[in-house]
Amino acid sequence: MPTRRQQLEKQPSETYSVDINFEPALPLGATKLVSATASAVGWLRTRPEEVQDASTEILQSTTPALVSTSCEYENLRARIIIKDGLDNHDYKITVIGTFDSGAVLEEDIYVRVREI
Secondary structure, eight states, rough: OOOOTTEEEEEETTTEEEEEEEEGGTTTOOOOEEEEEEEEEEEEETTTTTTOOOOOHBSSOOOOOEEOOOSSSOOOOEEEEEEOOOTTTEEEEEEEEETTOOOOEEEEEEEEEEOO
């Protein structure tokens, strides 16, 4: 499970899920995550100034699933599925979670795609 601004590395053919845990930064008065959205931008590693929308390129869906562990009573995690991606590209995935208190938190994950 990534922490704030963690970088992952994958090959273009890999597909896997990642849980974003909002529990460590749970806002005052919040008890559960009620919704989440995900988006992504990407760029060719040699041209970092040319950032483009890449949500459909690297994310299976822009609506993460809300999940809880077996010992949690409330949803505090958002699950995204990372897929595909272009070789020699970097991506920033942003997941925004909204809580029952109205508080909103944002987590970023950086993904590097390279063919090994």
